[in-house]
Amino acid sequence: MVVIDVSKVFPGNTPQILATVTGTLTALSDGMQYGWSAPIIPILQLPSSPVKIEDSDIVWIENIYLLGGLVGIPLTMYILDKFGRKNTMLIAAVLYLIAWLLVAFASSVVEIFVARFITGLASDTNYVATPVYIAEISQKKIRGRLGSLIYIMMLMGILLIYSIGPFISIAASSSVGAAIIVVQLLTFSFMPESPYYLLVKNKKQEARRALQILRSTKDVDDELNEIAEVVEKENKARGRPLELFTVKSNRKAITIMTVLCFAQHYSSISVMLMNIHMILEDAATIIPASTAAIIFSALMLLACIFSALLIDKIGRKVLLFTSSFLTGISLLVLASYFAVKNSSVDVTDYNWVPVVAVMSYAVTFKCGLGLIPIVMTAELFPTNIKAFGCTVSDAMYVIAGASSIYLFHFLHNKYGMHVPFFLFGCSCLLVGMFAIFVIPETKGKTLDEIQKILKGETVTTCHLDTNNERIPLLSSCDDAVEKSHYDTNINEEKSV
The missing domain is CATH 1.20.1250.20 (MFS general substrate transporter like domains)
Structure with missing residues (x-):
């Protein structure tokens, strides 16, 4: 080639x-x-x-x-x-x-x-x-x-x-x-x-x-x-498939990715994208469903671009848990509207609520929950088992997508539109908690440093280079100049 x-x-x-x-x-x-x-x-x-x-x-x-x-x-x-x-x-x-x-x-x-x-x-x-x-x-x-x-x-x-x-x-x-x-x-x-x-x-x-x-x-x-x-x-330590589950760091990586893959779909993204016309028509909104669908996708695109500019500045973790909580709130508002509407209450004066909820969902979801998982997919697994780890993660993604679509249609037909969205909203809130307490921050880390974090090792950052980036201990720098600068600072500290 x-x-x-x-x-x-x-x-x-x-x-x-x-x-x-x-x-x-x-x-x-x-x-x-x-x-x-x-x-x-x-x-x-x-x-x-x-x-x-x-x-x-x-x-x-x-x-x-x-x-x-x-x-x-x-x-x-x-x-x-x-x-x-x-x-x-x-x-x-x-x-x-x-x-x-x-x-x-x-x-x-x-x-x-x-x-x-x-x-x-x-x-x-x-x-x-x-x-x-x-x-x-x-x-x-x-x-x-x-x-x-x-x-x-x-x-x-x-x-x-x-x-x-x-x-x-x-x-x-x-x-x-x-x-x-x-x-x-x-x-x-x-x-x-x-x-x-x-x-x-x-x-x-x-x-x-x-x-x-x-x-x-x-x-x-x-x-x-x-x-x-x-x-x-x-x-x-050439990876065998079983090591994805027997090695502690690999097990933590696949656990995180499984949760995130299910989180994406159980925040209703596949349901939204494949059924948005039906959802908005059922909600009797103030604008045509076809128009709303275009606005919805445009907002998701803008939100994704905005968060992409921030991901290496404020980190994956902050974007993820903030997005999860706000997305959950948007879905719970939408579910509440459907619950009131299905109880035979006149909601004509409030038919702007589902539009606002869906558009808010578009922005909040793509600011983190709809972006971070695919970035972290390639960051969390070591090279020797990366292909298998990413493939298993993808399997979880597909299974989550298919099951969320089936569950949506089942709950919608049996109990009403509000029930699946209450479920999806609560799922997002739980993922936000998971992001805070379990998921490590990978911003500014080399792939080797990320593996050390998953293994429970401490990766200390203590110096700033000329670009105000923190230079990690326990790992090499990006180039010889940064490495020399780092070694000089260490020698100065020792002499003191």
Whole structure:
């Protein structure tokens, strides 16, 4: 595979940013697929639809996407370590392209089912490989912001399909999705592989070259040696799947990720995105559901961009528990409105409440609860078991998504709309408590330091460099200048 030295044209952090942006175009396409059912199903139900569907097909159109993700778990776990982070992302892109072409030329609902299933496979592969790739190519001071681009791209895709889906043909909207993937294949193919992965495969010279491109400098020996030491240490205890549960630090990591994956869906995000038109129509709101859906997705996108700018400044933990509590309050307000409405009370004067609650949810959810988990996915697991850990986390994500959708429809049909939202609201409050007392702060930490924290070791920070960043003890610095500055300060303290 040809790799272009973008560092000659783009200095500083720009090569890392370019690799991330081009690599996350698949997330933009996936966002279109994730929100696809909301605007497209009404088109499929029209007499003029090119594909005839029954009411019973609607549930399958929504859930087969998640089923494909569940089936793709063993494939993802294998190819991530076998073919590398970059190639796995390219495989996902090809799957997305096939799915879009199937939808564009579909003449039966079976073809749509197959396309949605393939999309699920691609989504599972993409959302495991991409966070790992970004975490392993990024410097720690911008890792959180770059990792956030996955969700930003996804939300842009949701906004895009909500905006164009109702107004153009299914073939035309599918062509837009396919075009995005073609751009991704034409650009990301020239980006470097993860230096971590190359070192795992004993390709040190290729790793050095990749790191020189990503860092826009030839002087990468210190960082390369640091990464090599970490990889060598972890390879000596080469991870077996069982170690995810028998090793204390790995067990803590998978526990955190399982809770966060369930937290995302049991805060009703899949329910909202796939059923927002129905929810707002049932609420009898003051604006059309189609308009509200576009505003909803736009607010989520803006909130995600805002929190991405803050994630490396104020940290993951603060954003997570603040978002969880505020999201819970928004859902409880929405549930209370439905409870009052379902008790035959006239709520005409208060039909602005569900709109405000849903829009507040869009902002508060994406400021933390809808962003932090995917960033932490690639931060918490060591290299020797990262592929398996991320894959299991993804399995938890898919299971949580499918079960939350089923539970929503069951509780809604049996007890009323308010019951599932009371459940989702309380779930968010519990996650906020979990974030405060269990989840460690990973802001400004190297991947090796994060492992030390999970093992219960103390990572002390005591000095500030010229950029006012805290330089950690027990770990090496980002470059020789910082290391020299740190050693000088230590020697001065000893002399005192």
